[in-house]
Amino acid sequence: MELSVxxxxxxxGLRHALEVDHVAAVASIVTQKQxxxxxxxxxxxxxxxxxxTLFVFGSIALLxxxxxxxxxxxxxxxxxxxxxxxxxVDVLWRMRRNGVHFHVHQHHGKRHLHAHQHHADMAHSxxxxxxxxHTSPFxxxxxxxxxxxxxxxxxxLVVLTLNAAHNLWLGLGYMLLFGVGSIAGMALLSAAxxxxxxxxxxxxxxxxxxxxxxxxxxxxxxxxxxxxxFFY
Numbered sequence: 001m002e003l004s005v006x007x008x009x010x011x012x013g014l015r016h017a018l019e020v021d022h023v024a025a026v027a028s029i030v031t032q033k034q035x036x037x038x039x040x041x042x043x044x045x046x047x048x049x050x051x052x053t054l055f056v057f058g059s060i061a062l063l064x065x066x067x068x069x070x071x072x073x074x075x076x077x078x079x080x081x082x083x084x085x086x087x088x089v090d091v092l093w094r095m096r097r098n099g100v101h102f103h104v105h106q107h108h109g110k111r112h113l114h115a116h117q118h119h120a121d122m123a124h125s126x127x128x129x130x131x132x133x134h135t136s137p138f139x140x141x142x143x144x145x146x147x148x149x150x151x152x153x154x155x156x157l158v159v160l161t162l163n164a165a166h167n168l169w170l171g172l173g174y175m176l177l178f179g180v181g182s183i184a185g186m187a188l189l190s191a192a193x194x195x196x197x198x199x200x201x202x203x204x205x206x207x208x209x210x211x212x213x214x215x216x217x218x219x220x221x222x223x224x225x226x227x228x229x230f231f232y
Contacts, residue, residue: 005170006174006177009173009174009176010181017047017184021226022050023189023193025046027193027219029190030194030197039193043186044184045142046149046190047186047187048143050147050153051146051180052147054179055179058175062171063168077226079151080149080223080226081225084219086223087219088216088222092216095209
């Protein structure tokens with residue numbers, strides 16, 4: 001019985017990674033062309049931050065045998081909304097800074113919207129002239145985003161844990177396996193989202209321009225809706 005509860009916690013953690021606000025946050029992080037390895041790392045660290053907060057808040061709630069107040073949970077959700085709004089705008093700003101913009105072209109009497117990045121060749125030449133490796137710093141920004149998301153999701157996890165676990169240790173184990181599942185799910189999801197950005201060709205360049213635009217607008221739009229729902 002206890003083993004099945006722990007397995008359920010892990011599986012729900014994997015599923016938890018696919019929630020729309022989590023996907024939006026991770027997508028906005030991995031839009032930079034860093035490769036699948038870097039995306040896996042960012043996704044796992046996002047999941048780690050998420051797990052740390054969930055475990056801390058959940059443990060306090062289990063020890064106190066109480067739920068997180070609805071008003072506090074709503075305020076945390078609003079904070080996540082502001083964070084998503086910032087992340088979406090940041091994606092759009094990076095597009096502008098990197099020279100990604102859109103043109104309308106006409107082919108065979110039909111008009112098409114094309115994405116372009118005019119200084120892509122310059123970036124390529126700079127890369128070829130700068131071959132030595134730098135040690136990547138710990139992505140503290142990604143960790144903090146995960147921590148913020150964990151704060152907002154802790155209320156729902158406490159409800160799940162109290163319903164699934166019959167004692168403190170089982171509850172702590174449930175939350176721990178939930179966190180491991182969310183770390184694994186986020187790492188895999190990040191790698192999948194980053195795949196188009198790690199490819200190089202003219203057609204892929206155009207596609208990633210549209211993808212970045214969609215991620216930026218979608219993430220900021222979702223954040224705006226969350227903030228609006230809190231105030232209205």
